[in-house]
Amino acid sequence: MVILKLAYRNLKGAGIRTWLNVFVLSLAFLSIIYLKGLYNGMQDQSIRISEDTDMGSGQYWCAIYDPYDPLSLPDAHETIPEVFNPLISSGVITPVMFYQGAIYPDNRLKNIILRGVDPNQQVMNIPTSELRVESNEYLPIMLGHRMAKSINVKAGDIFTLQWRDGNGAYDARDARVVAVMTTTNSTIDIGNVWVDLALLQDITRLENEATLLIIDKSYSGELPESEWEYHSLFALTKDIRDMVEMKSIGGSIMYGVLMALALLAVFDTQVLSIWRRRREMGTLMALGMTRMTLIKLFTLEGGMHGFFAVVLATIYGAPLLYLNSVKGLTMPMDVDNFGMVLPQTLFPEYSVGLILGTIIIVLITVTITSFIPVRKLAKLKPTDALRGKMS
Amino acid sequence: MIKFLLLGILRDRSRSLFPILTVFIGAALTVVMTGYIGGILPDMIRLSSHMDAGHVKLMSQSFYENRHQMPLDLAMDNAADLIETLEAQFPDMMWKARTRFGGLLDIPDENGETRAQTTISALAADLISPNSTELDYLNLTESIVAGGLPKDPFDILIAKSMAESYDISVGDQVTLMTSTVNGSMSFQNFNVSGMVVFGIAALDKGGAIITDIEGARMALDMDGGSTEILGFFKDDEYTSERALVVTDWVNNNLKDVNDPYSPIALRLEDSNEMAGMLQFAGSFIFIISTVFILIMFIVLWNSGLMNGLRRYGEMGLRLAVGEQKGHIYRSMLIESAIIGVIGTIFGTALGLVGVWFLQEYGINLGDMASNTGDGIYYPNVIRGKIIPACFYAGFIPGLIAPLLGSLVSGRGIYKRQTASLFKELET
């Protein structure tokens, strides 16, 4: 306890030098937390967007469905296994059918995916209720804003959709864009045309068929066994995690260098203070302090930089980080064109684990750095020290 | 006086070594950081330009308007002539025709009948003409995991995952089925010369193939045509000003508003939302650099400050023997400047070596290069780049900060009494 007080007093006495060191450390500390928080936020939000708008807590796929094989698409629909009926009627699971169709923007055939979805579903957070439109004249459809832009239509516009129904008969209807949804998730947007599932099943004569089933994200109950293959959210979002992980390696180089700098400052301080305070050490030893205690004192003094840095960072950094996590970092470019789901505005996420972990890392590295120059005190002779000599 | 101080620095290691070492390390770190950060943006630009956007990209006007649909029938049919014109006009650039198209790959059984079919997306580029930069630009040499590079117009590279799914081996013959520019059905046999892992999920899983441009022209019936022409500065140094000169010339001289098939030229940053991305990356890098320089500055200032403080005793002695306060102060400043210069020079040298290593070898972040799916590529190997700033960036904190430290700590000379300074000599 004595050395703690002593260390604190010594540090305070050093004035501006201490505060410079502490400030540098706190900057490095904040940068690490900020960058890591940004990556965490990017990953979490991307996954959450997928979970929220597309994947739920997981999906069941019919056997033929393979998202990477477009040739499988025309056949990728099967009768929904009966085991799912209770969960579907309770709204926990919502079936979605992908069906191949075509449109003719600029007189050029463009294959699209008709996505049949229950307008009343609550599993995906997308405005499917807009599809609750009765019309004998037009097929009510919903588009994502990117799709609408790429085929140059807006809400209220009418264009022709063509497909072959489940029996192979040609069919075509004029579709009316009842809504254009703005979504951050481009995978449910580009190339997709949303329609009422019941209507799609009707016009394709594929009663009670679907391509996949999406499980509500809040559902944690038991899931039935079925010949339809289950894919968890974790498995479905592997690409996102891989990408973020790779990016964060790039980031870690950045804060590695920052930390190295801050540690250099601490190291520097330690070396100098040991050199300057030989006589003080001699005196302390003469007064009965053991070498061990002396080493502890000086290491503690160095290590306390880390502690102060954390305190200082909290004082000026916490409001900054908080502000940023609320306001977010808006990407100036359109993230639409990214191959995967990315939020337009990134909200950094600072978990307790991240903050505590970073604090511990900072404290440990600072303490070790402080200890290195102090080691040679072990060989210090009090007599030499008193005379201001250093062996 | 400088000579005297220099000698002092050289002879009194305790006075000079540690401060110089600190400046040295600090300057080296600054230079490495500058090079590292300086490499990110050019790397992104380099990769994106090589893979997709070029430094300048030409498309037919009507293709450009419908580019989301990749309309092959709106391609430029005179790409070869255009390239000749462009080469004559811009001798410092090279021009490469590329074509992207889709189709179906038909994999035969031993009797030559259809065994399997799969959709593919193809990129055609000049792979076989001698000295073509495309192999390098598309990073093909490094991506090949089996077989070799195409040697013939009808050799192709296919994604490894596709080869595995459809049991295709190197040397197999496959048939590409696609529509020609005229809409005719077209069949062309290709030999699988190699398999590649692109490291981009969309390509690896989406069935990408790479063909030679001549082979593709044959298959697509587009003699001398291509969907796009990419222009690259021969020194591979992109600036938007340079590119603007080129795009302006093309858009003023070759573009004809009445001819939808005449070319329109776009700069790198005008392709695929690149401008916003570059701006974003640029400002992010600026913030990081500023924070870094600030930290470095503080570290070195701190060190300069301590350097001054620990020498109060010496100053006391010098005052006692009658040296003017101003003289001592000046000599201290000059000394720290010398220390700064020495440290920075050596630090910059070391830093440059570090950046050079980064530049040559890079830090590999794993197999996955991230790609935005539409033309912006992030490198999977982080490389530094020796940019002009590397040569002077170290001096900002390396020279100014110790000087500033001495400036502040030296003020003590004026504040303190000679006696008390002298007393500190003992410590």
Place this chain on the structure above:
Amino acid sequence: MKNQILILVGTILLSWPASSVIAQKWPDGLEVMQRIDENMVSENQVVESTMIVHGIRSSRTITSRGYMVGAEKSFSEYLSPPREKGTKMLRLDDKLWIYSPGTNRVIQIAGHMLRQSVMGSDLSYEDFTEAEELAEAYDCTVIAEEQVGARPTLVVELIAKRADIAYAKRKVWVDSKRWIALKEERYARSGKLLKTTEITEVFKVEGRWYPKHMIFKDVLKKGKGTEFIIDSIKFDQDIPDFLFTKAALRK
């Protein structure tokens, strides 16, 4: 691919035997179809034809020779332009194979390739794989009398008997003097018009009236359509069965 057009022509023109429909003031639909049948039926045909495809940039002319037996079997070969010369196509019922001399491969056209347009024309491969005779697949009723150009015609409405017929409804305008179809419309299940065929010129061959010049249009594409001209047609030729095998494609 031009061959397929021939197949199509065959399908349209040759497969209209009759079916029974309630009699009205107009002749029975079945009867009308029978009259066409009488005019056109033959054991087989060998047709040389020219197709003009109006593309976005240019128009192309493709010639071919086709052999057809009934509505189920056809074989065709492109004669020009040089790029297409030697390309052959075989259709047996709803299966389609293409042989391209450049690759020496026989490739089955299946799945989503069937939707592709044939040679950039307004016709898709799918249009050629309907093998069923119209009279068998559809209920035929005469619903009106109209003039097409200067010719008097009976309008026959064809309603699909089953759900798996490609077009749920067709309308055919039949010249009531010459017993030849002059116009056809194909409809989607929803009733939306999808494709039209117009016969702008007819000629007499071996005592029968035959279409000479036709225009096919994919209504959804809004283009200029695809022209189809029969240069010569021969009936009841001696066509070896071998022609309708995959082996013949490579010959």
